[in-house]
Amino acid sequence: MKMKMFGKFLTAVLLITFLAGCATPAPTATQESAKPAAPQATEPPAAPQPTEAPPAVAPEPTEAPAEAAPALTPKEEWLKANQLGSYSTDTQDWAAIEEAAKKEGKVVVYANTSKITNAGEKWAEKYPDITMEGYDLGGDDVLSKTVGEQQSGSVVGDVWFSSGGAELIGQVLPHEYVWRFVPDSTSVSPEYAEPLLMSRFGTTILAYNSELNKACPVKNLWELTQPEWKGKVVIEDPLADASTLSKLITIAYHADEMKKAYVDLYGKEPTLDADTPDAGWLWLKRFAQNAPIPQPGGDEVDSAFATPGMKDNLLAFTSYSNYPDVQDGNLAFEPCWGLDPISGVQSQSYVGVMNQATHPNAAKLFIKYITSADGRGPWAKFGTYFPDPTYVVPEGQKTLDEVQKLTWFIAEKYAYDNLVQARDFYLLNLGK
Numbered sequence: 001m002k003m004k005m006f007g008k009f010l011t012a013v014l015l016i017t018f019l020a021g022c023a024t025p026a027p028t029a030t031q032e033s034a035k036p037a038a039p040q041a042t043e044p045p046a047a048p049q050p051t052e053a054p055p056a057v058a059p060e061p062t063e064a065p066a067e068a069a070p071a072l073t074p075k076e077e078w079l080k081a082n083q084l085g086s087y088s089t090d091t092q093d094w095a096a097i098e099e100a101a102k103k104e105g106k107v108v109v110y111a112n113t114s115k116i117t118n119a120g121e122k123w124a125e126k127y128p129d130i131t132m133e134g135y136d137l138g139g140d141d142v143l144s145k146t147v148g149e150q151q152s153g154s155v156v157g158d159v160w161f162s163s164g165g166a167e168l169i170g171q172v173l174p175h176e177y178v179w180r181f182v183p184d185s186t187s188v189s190p191e192y193a194e195p196l197l198m199s200r201f202g203t204t205i206l207a208y209n210s211e212l213n214k215a216c217p218v219k220n221l222w223e224l225t226q227p228e229w230k231g232k233v234v235i236e237d238p239l240a241d242a243s244t245l246s247k248l249i250t251i252a253y254h255a256d257e258m259k260k261a262y263v264d265l266y267g268k269e270p271t272l273d274a275d276t277p278d279a280g281w282l283w284l285k286r287f288a289q290n291a292p293i294p295q296p297g298g299d300e301v302d303s304a305f306a307t308p309g310m311k312d313n314l315l316a317f318t319s320y321s322n323y324p325d326v327q328d329g330n331l332a333f334e335p336c337w338g339l340d341p342i343s344g345v346q347s348q349s350y351v352g353v354m355n356q357a358t359h360p361n362a363a364k365l366f367i368k369y370i371t372s373a374d375g376r377g378p379w380a381k382f383g384t385y386f387p388d389p390t391y392v393v394p395e396g397q398k399t400l401d402e403v404q405k406l407t408w409f410i411a412e413k414y415a416y417d418n419l420v421q422a423r424d425f426y427l428l429n430l431g432k
Contacts, residue, residue, distance in 0.1 A: 075176075075356060082360040084179045084353060091184045092364070098127075100361035106131035107362035110146060112139040112162035112349065115378040122377065123369065130362050139243055143167050150177040150355055158357040159366050161199065163349050165246045169195065170416030178352040183368040192387035196350040199371060201385035203320040203403055204247055205344035207333040209306055210326075212313045216336035220265045221251070221258070224315070225286035233287075234305045234316035237294035238426060246415035247317070247345040248284055249422050253411040255280035257341040264340055275425075284422070288429040298322065306333035317344070320403075321383035337398075337406055346403065347410040348387075 072080065079085040083092075101107070107130060109116060116134035123132045137145060142162040149155045160178045172178055173195055182193050192198045206224075208216045218224065224233055238245035251258065255278035262270045262279055276282040295301045298319055305316040308331070318333065325331040337343050351370060353363045369375040376386060385393070385400045393399055398406075415422075 078356050078360075079179070082353075082364075084181060084360075085176075088181070094185075094365075094368070097361050097364050101127075101359070101365045102129045104130070104359040104362045106133060107158050107359050107366050108156055109134040109159040109161050109366060110142045110157045110354075111136055112142050113379070116161070118378040119370065119375065122374070123366070126369065126374070127365070130365070132366065137162075139163055139165070140241070143172070146172065146177055146354065150175070155354060155356050155358065157354045158359045158363040160196075160350065160352045160354060161370070163202070163243060163347055165243050165347060165410060166249075166412050166416035166419055167242060168350065169412040170419075177355050178350075179355060181353050181364055181367055183364070183371065185368055186371045186388070187390055188371065188387045189389060192348075196352040197367065197371065198348045198387045199351045200376065200379055201346055201348050201387070201400070203344055203346045203383070203385070203407055204244075204317055205320050205407070206315060206336040206339060207306070207318050208315055208336060209310060209313060209332055210334045211308060211332045212310065216334070216339070217313070218315065218336065218339070220261055220340045221342070222262055222265050222283065222286075225283065225290050227290075229290060229315065231291045231293065232312075232314050233290070233292045234295060234301050234314055234318075235292045236298060236301055236317070237296060239294070239423060240296070242419065243347065244317075245419065245422060245426070246410055246412065247347070248287070248426070249415040249418055250345050250408055250411045251342075252280035252284045252418075252422070253414045254341070254408060258283050261341040281425075284426065285429050288426045289432045291431040302331055302333070306331040308332045319383070320344075321381070323383045324381055327382065342406065342408050344407045345410055346407040 080087045083089050109132065111134055114136050116136050120132045120134045123130075139162050142160065143164060146157060146160060149157060160172075164172060168178075178196065180193075180196050182188070182197050186197070188197065206216075206218075206221075218229070223229060236244045238248055259270060259279035262283075270279050270282055272278070272282055273285065276285055293304065293314070295304055301316050301318050302322055302325070305314040306318070306326075308329070310332075315336075316333070320335060322331065323333075323335075326333060335343065351367050353360060353367070357363050371388070373391075376388075376391075380386070380391070382394045382397050385391075385403070
């Protein structure tokens, strides 16, 4: 019976165990948190909406830093302070200039005219507070003194008052040793204000002794190369005076006109030599070969051919401005007007401010004065011309327009380019 009871007990335990194994266990909190949550939506999630990029903002323009202006050289500072060169103006404050000139106290003028002394006396009357030191140096010395001072940097001169001719055009102005200044008070025509302001004109003409001839004994410049005039033409020495040589070079420059004049005289074209490229240089060669008489200066030229009572019949290249001595009875000559192809060469005197002058305002005041009717007084005589169209020439003197038709204007640039060659050429053929 015990065995039956044990069997029933065992069967009941097995049954309970079986039923317990078939039941679904309740989830625990730990198990729930460990499982991933099921998605709630059944549709796929929407694609994210594109977002616009924020509008580009152009950067504010920034100015480049201004470059520092280059420092002015002492020369440029001087030009700027005195309104010369690229800083020049069309009008001037003359009250301020005169006041500044009085503070400067003086003006130093390098001139090629003996009348600078007379001009200084007139200046002193008008400007007693400003001393004028005027030096009659002669053209060559004005040039050499100016160039020397500019190259050394020890500038004494304030005003250039001279011709300069070829050297002025070829050396002084290109090196900026002298500056152009045109007073707004002047009535000079524009063509006479370049490259510097012209102050007056001089005219070199062929002339004859009026006691020994009733009229000019030659009609053509080529006659000066003929045997009958050998050693009978007086001239300021072209080997020592650049201005005279430049005038001879000007004749050579007009080769076509000289060729025509040769044909007019001889009826045929000239035969050129191996060393003469044209009729102009052929004339210069033949003129030198005919042994012109050289003199050291203009006064000596006049004395040599136009002294009253002379017996030798000579011709000369002289200045028309010396004609007052004829009117006064001290000389006896007349110009050979109407020569073929020309009667002479006209040149000019310039006036300008020296580079880095010590007294620049006084220099400006001098230029204004010397180009005025009062200032030009010492030169306003028979034979002299001024670029001022209001100037009336003395009675009996040809007008500027008339004399310019009878002369050639000096060919300064051509003369400068050929100055050395022409001097050697002239010397080589002199008297041959």
